[in-house]
Amino acid sequence: MTAKWIIRIVFAIVACVVIISACRKTDSNPGPKYIEFKVPSGFPAPNYNFATNPLTQQAFDLGKKLFYDGRLSKDGNFPCASCHQQLAGFANFDHDLSHGFDNQFTTRNAPPLFNLVWHKEMHWDGGINHIEVQPLAPITAPNEMAEEINTVIAKLQADSSYPQLFRAAFGNSTISSQQILLALTQFVGSMVSANSKYDKVNRGEAEFTEIEKTGYALFKEKKCNSCHAEPLFTDMSFRNTGIPVKPALMDLGRMRITNKSEDSLKFKVPSLRNVRVSFPYGHDGRFPAIKSMLDHYSSGVQDGPSVDPLVKNKIALTELDKFYLTQFLYTLTDSSFLQDKRFAQPE
Numbered sequence: 001m002t003a004k005w006i007i008r009i010v011f012a013i014v015a016c017v018v019i020i021s022a023c024r025k026t027d028s029n030p031g032p033k034y035i036e037f038k039v040p041s042g043f044p045a046p047n048y049n050f051a052t053n054p055l056t057q058q059a060f061d062l063g064k065k066l067f068y069d070g071r072l073s074k075d076g077n078f079p080c081a082s083c084h085q086q087l088a089g090f091a092n093f094d095h096d097l098s099h100g101f102d103n104q105f106t107t108r109n110a111p112p113l114f115n116l117v118w119h120k121e122m123h124w125d126g127g128i129n130h131i132e133v134q135p136l137a138p139i140t141a142p143n144e145m146a147e148e149i150n151t152v153i154a155k156l157q158a159d160s161s162y163p164q165l166f167r168a169a170f171g172n173s174t175i176s177s178q179q180i181l182l183a184l185t186q187f188v189g190s191m192v193s194a195n196s197k198y199d200k201v202n203r204g205e206a207e208f209t210e211i212e213k214t215g216y217a218l219f220k221e222k223k224c225n226s227c228h229a230e231p232l233f234t235d236m237s238f239r240n241t242g243i244p245v246k247p248a249l250m251d252l253g254r255m256r257i258t259n260k261s262e263d264s265l266k267f268k269v270p271s272l273r274n275v276r277v278s279f280p281y282g283h284d285g286r287f288p289a290i291k292s293m294l295d296h297y298s299s300g301v302q303d304g305p306s307v308d309p310l311v312k313n314k315i316a317l318t319e320l321d322k323f324y325l326t327q328f329l330y331t332l333t334d335s336s337f338l339q340d341k342r343f344a345q346p347e
Helices: 003-028 057-067 136-140 149-157 161-170 177-189 197-202 210-221 290-300 319-330
Strands: none
Touching: 057 161, 057 177, 136 149, 149 161, 149 177, 161 177, 210 319, 290 319
8 A cells, every 4th residue: 555545544544533523513512503582573682681591502501401491599489480470460469568588578479570671670670770680679579589609600500500501601600600690691581571462553453442442542642651551551751640659568668779769669660561461560469450459540549749741630430431441451461372282491
């Protein structure tokens, strides 16, 4: 055999080894599988840009696992999902205040989680100004998950599955707080609710009933849309709607953040999407049903220095008006979101 042929055989063997090695690497770590984030038709541009946290299937799956993992809490009993359940639009089903560590309760009603990438401030008082850091508040709150982030990292690092998942998502098996927060952001930031009957009507795929049409007309006539602006059904503002303070909570709302007296009792305007399933309502969950919420605006508003002018003199609503409005609000229920297996608890 000539030297020329020997060289060719050697090169062929080396090439085969390289190809096999590459295939094995691809099989074990195929690289990121990117997900396109689609802004629904008619929606404004999101506040949060996934360009700074590229949306991938690996990081999304990791965020989902973390969302449902009780080890993010001190005693393992309170994952994020304990206060945010899918059947309630990721609010706390039928709870005014949520249960927390050591038989404690939260001090506010857990808000539903959807369309969060359009929000500039989080929480009822806007005390968190970035979606990526929001999970730190419930994780470290002593009456909620009551854990320290370094302890969370240690627990996850000790689990044989998590380092591999972090490596697949971020290219590094050493877990960091930033990676935890980025993964959670990818999961909750992907929760988009934009396929209710209302949305289908806007897209020409369905029609309102006459009762729903009447409710929609009232919604605009009574200026409900001034605060609950379409299509998100919130204008993201903070307003005092004349809800008196509960002495047991003494929650002064946004004033806690700004220290401005004019912000006393102002709370973030919640979205009305999925309102049919996210009861009870209000920052302290005092309204058990849509009817009781509407009753407040027609007869329960208490005047005060910072009460919003739109409700200061109450809103004239007959019982029939409330019925029509309720029927329209039901059209904001996004059943496909509430049943979407991408966000469901792993079996």
